[in-house]
Amino acid sequence: MVMSNSVEIPFSTTLLVRDTCLCLHAQRAARALARLFDDALRPAGLTNGQFSLMMSLNRPEPPPMGPVASLLAMDQTTLTAALKPLQRKGWVSVMENPKDRRGRLLALTGEGKAVLARALPIWKETHAALDQKLPDGSSARLRQDLQTVSGMTDETPNRALAAPAELQRG
């Protein structure tokens, strides 16, 4: 009798996982889109993530960190780290919240707004080109499905999706 020294997973299973895993498909699409927008935004000096983050700070009132992290569906510690280079470049200011001294309020600086304004037309062009290349209706449908997934996997369902007060129109 021979010791089984390895546990074989059938190749067909590998193919099944490759073809069906939503997580894998999402990571691949996220990497591909990140590269697309990173390349496009490079002349503006921003990555796709920095663009999204800075855009989310373009509000009437400076938001605290927690809601911003939720909006981007990222860990709070990731946001702390992501802010560092933007602070260093003087594009984002992080100030103590006078109403709650544990908290910070995030705001774009004048220069940050200028950088973002220069990046905006690039985003518009890139996104329009992307939309056009997608089959009719794909874009809106994909957006909707991605939103469903983001919300569903959240411990606090829809916390990131229920447009936070600071981002509500009106």
Place this chain on the structure above:
Amino acid sequence: MVMSNSVEIPFSTTLLVRDTCLCLHAQRAARALARLFDDALRPAGLTNGQFSLMMSLNRPEPPPMGPVASLLAMDQTTLTAALKPLQRKGWVSVMENPKDRRGRLLALTGEGKAVLARALPIWKETHAALDQKLPDGSSARLRQDLQTVSGMTDETPNRALAAPAELQRG
């Protein structure tokens, strides 16, 4: 006449970008799904990315690095880095390709196969639960749309999607 010391982007534009940007939606969904699978796979000692990578190495013939990076839609240097911890743990072996001494051939070790085999049922459960929570038909549709996006943004269209020879049935 007053110097304009900042370039304001209307708040309505911020809301538009937040609601429509496919890149942002993809990053959020990717982060959310990564957390979901990372949490589930933690008892098996794998992250979602390590699971996908190792599963892609479960083939009859050890593949070189390039096609694996393409399959995962990741940079080749990212793959080099991602292999490090797996090599250290003795789950993946990286050997010189005798047919092309520039290249490397990647393979699971016996222990790597065992780890992957223990992770597989966790993936199945997690993915089944996810599928069930999604509205009917969403899962397949989302997969398809994500694949379209991944392929479209690739410099070599469909390079990552055209199932590479090593992954072909037959």
Place this chain on the structure above:
DNA sequence: ACTAAAAAGATTGATATCAATATAAAATGG
């Protein structure tokens, strides 16, 4: 064969990501 170009990976440096943990301040319950 020789040279130039292309291909496969590795390395470095910067940022992104999250778990685990720590700190400080606010809220809550006596």
Place this chain on the structure above:
DNA sequence: CCATTTTATATTGATATCAATCTTTTTAGT
């Protein structure tokens, strides 16, 4: 008011991600 708990954020350490650049080896053109 005081002790406990909760909340908001920071720090550390490990991995992930990609651009820029480098080395080695193969391929192409002559």
